[in-house]
Amino acid sequence: MAYSDKVVDHFNNPRNMGSFKKDDADVGTGMVGAPECGDVMKLQIKVQNDTIVDAKFKTFGCGSAIASSSLATEWLKGKTIEEAQKIKNTDIVQELNLPPVKIHCSVLAEDAIKAALADYQKKAETQPADTK
Amino acid sequence: MANDQSSTHPVPRRQLQMARSMCWHCQSEVTGEYFCERCVKVQPVSKETDYFTCLGFPRRLMLDPKTLEAKFYELSRTFHPDFYQTKSAAEQTISLSNAAVLNTAYRTLRDPIQRAEYLLGLETGSVKDIRTSPPADLFEEILELQDTLEEYRASDHDADEGRRLRDTLKTEQQTLERRKEEMESQLRKLFVAWDKLQDAGEATSPARAERDRILKQMRDLLSHRTYINNIVNDLAVTIA
Numbered sequence: 001m002a003y004s005d006k007v008v009d010h011f012n013n014p015r016n017m018g019s020f021k022k023d024d025a026d027v028g029t030g031m032v033g034a035p036e037c038g039d040v041m042k043l044q045i046k047v048q049n050d051t052i053v054d055a056k057f058k059t060f061g062c063g064s065a066i067a068s069s070s071l072a073t074e075w076l077k078g079k080t081i082e083e084a085q086k087i088k089n090t091d092i093v094q095e096l097n098l099p100p101v102k103i104h105c106s107v108l109a110e111d112a113i114k115a116a117l118a119d120y121q122k123k124a125e126t127q128p129a130d131t132k
Numbered sequence: 133m134a135n136d137q138s139s140t141h142p143v144p145r146r147q148l149q150m151a152r153s154m155c156w157h158c159q160s161e162v163t164g165e166y167f168c169e170r171c172v173k174v175q176p177v178s179k180e181t182d183y184f185t186c187l188g189f190p191r192r193l194m195l196d197p198k199t200l201e202a203k204f205y206e207l208s209r210t211f212h213p214d215f216y217q218t219k220s221a222a223e224q225t226i227s228l229s230n231a232a233v234l235n236t237a238y239r240t241l242r243d244p245i246q247r248a249e250y251l252l253g254l255e256t257g258s259v260k261d262i263r264t265s266p267p268a269d270l271f272e273e274i275l276e277l278q279d280t281l282e283e284y285r286a287s288d289h290d291a292d293e294g295r296r297l298r299d300t301l302k303t304e305q306q307t308l309e310r311r312k313e314e315m316e317s318q319l320r321k322l323f324v325a326w327d328k329l330q331d332a333g334e335a336t337s338p339a340r341a342e343r344d345r346i347l348k349q350m351r352d353l354l355s356h357r358t359y360i361n362n363i364v365n366d367l368a369v370t371i372a
Contacts (some may be wrong), residue, residue: 031271035355038362041272060278060363 003063010067015074018056020044025127028120030112033103039065042114045076045084047120052076052084057112063103063105068092068109076113081121087113136192156222165212166230174211176226182254183237191255192330193248193323195241204238245357248323255347257263274363277304281370298371305367308360315357322350 003011019042022029039061046054051093051099055073071092076084092098092106153161155175162168165188166175177186184191198208209215211231241247270292284301287294297312324348329339 031268033267033271033355034360035351035358040274040359041361042271042275058275058278060274 003067003101006071006096007063007067007098010070010076010096011063014057014066014070016054016070016077017058019058020046020054020056026120026121028116028123029118030115030117032108032111032115034061035064036104037061039105039108041065041108041112043069043072043109043116045116045120047081047124050082052078054132060100060104061108062103063100064096064098065108067096068098068105069112072113074111081117084117085114091123109110156226166207173259174216174223174230177230177233181233183240183250184254185222186233186237186338187241189241190330191251192327193235193244193251194208194320194327195247197242200238200241202335208232239321244323245319245354248319250352251326252347252354256274256351267359270356274359277301277363279366279367280304285368301371303365305371307365308367312357312360315353315360319350320354322346322353 002083008107020027020029022041022044024046026047028045028047029064032043033040041060041061044056045052054075057069057073059069061117072087073119087110089106089110092109093103096107097104155171155173156164156332158168158171158174160170165178167173168175168225183192187200187207189200189203208231211227211234213224213228213231220225232233232334239246240250270343280297280301284294287297289295289298325342329342329346332339
C-alpha cells in the first residue's frame with residue numbers, strides 16, 4: 001500500500017511538532033490512544049479570546065497517524081473553539097486520501113481535537129479566563 | 133450504507149443452526165461435525181461459526197497448546213485438498229475454504245493474547261464496546277521516550293552523548309519489559325478466572341457482574357500491553 005503524496009509530505013515535514021506546558025491556563029491538551037494498534041497521540045491548543053492561536057502535536061505511530069495529527073494542528077490554528085468542534089475525521093480522510101485501513105488514524109486525530117477542546121473548556125470553567 | 137448495516141447485523145441463532153444443519157448435497161439433516169452422515173459429503177464451515185467451535189473447543193482462555201495443535205492437524209488432514217482431487221468441484225471448493233478458515237482459526241487461537249482479543253470480540257459484540265480509560269501517564273511516558281529515541285537516532289552513537297542515551301534507553305527497555313511481563317501474568321490470572329466462571333456456568337447476577345469485571349479488566353490490560361509492546365519493539369530495533 002502506498003501513502004498519498006500529502007501523507008508523505010506531512011510525515012517528512014511534520015507541521016507544529018512539539019508541546020506546550022500542559023498546566024498553563026490557556027492550553028488545552030488532548031491525549032488519546034488506539035488500543036488496536038498502540039498508536040499514541042498528544043494534541044495541544046493555545047487559546048486566546050476563544051480563538052486557537054497555536055497548536056502542537058506529538059504522535060507515536062504510523063505515517064498516517066502522524067500526518068493526520070500534523071494536518072489537524074494546521075487546521076486548528078486561527079479557528080474559534082466552535083469552528084474547531086466541527087472538524088470531522090472524514091475531512092482528514094479526504095484531504096489526505098487515507099485508505100480504509102488507515103481511517104482509524106483520522107478518528108484518533110478527531111478524538112484528540114475533541115479531548116484538547118474539552119480540556120481547555122474545563123480549565124476555562126474552573127478559573128475565569130481572560131487573564132489576557 | 134443501509135446495506136452495510138443489514139449485512140453486519142447478527143443472524144438470529146436459530147436460523148443459523150438450521151442453515152448449517154442441512155446437507156448442501158442431499159438436503160438431509162447433518163448431525164456430524166463436518167460431514168453429512170447420509171451422503172458423506174464434506175460440509176462448509178458456516179461463516180458465523182466462531183474459531184473456538186470451528187476447532188471443537190469451548191470458549192476458554194487456558195487452552196492446552198498441544199491439544200489445540202493436535203486438533204488442528206487432525207482437521208487439516210480432514211480438509212486437505214489432496215484428498216479431494218477426485219471429488220466434485222463443489223466438494224473441492226468447500227474443503228479448500230474450510231482449510232482456510234481452519235488456518236485462520238488456529239493462528240488466532242494459538243497465541244494466548246490474540247485468543248483473548250478474539251474472545252473479547254465475541255463476548256462483547258465489538259471490542260470497541262468496552263471503552264477503556266486512556267492511561268494518560270503511560271502516554272506521557274511513551275511520548276517522552278519517543279523524544280529520547282529521536283535524540284539517540286540523531287546522535288553520534290560512538291560519542292559520549294550517544295552512549296549515555298543508549299544506556300538510558302536500555303534501562304527503560306528493561307523496565308518496560310518487566311512491566312509487560314507483569315501484565316501478562318495478571319492476564320493469565322484473569323484467563324483462569326474466566327475459565328472457572330465459564331465452567332461453573334451460573335446465570336446469577338453476581339456471576340454476570342464477575343463476567344463483566346473480568347472482560348473489562350482484560351480489555352484494559354490488553355490495551356496497555358499493546359502500547360507497551362509497541363514502544364518496547366521500537367526500543368529494541370533502535371538500540372539493537
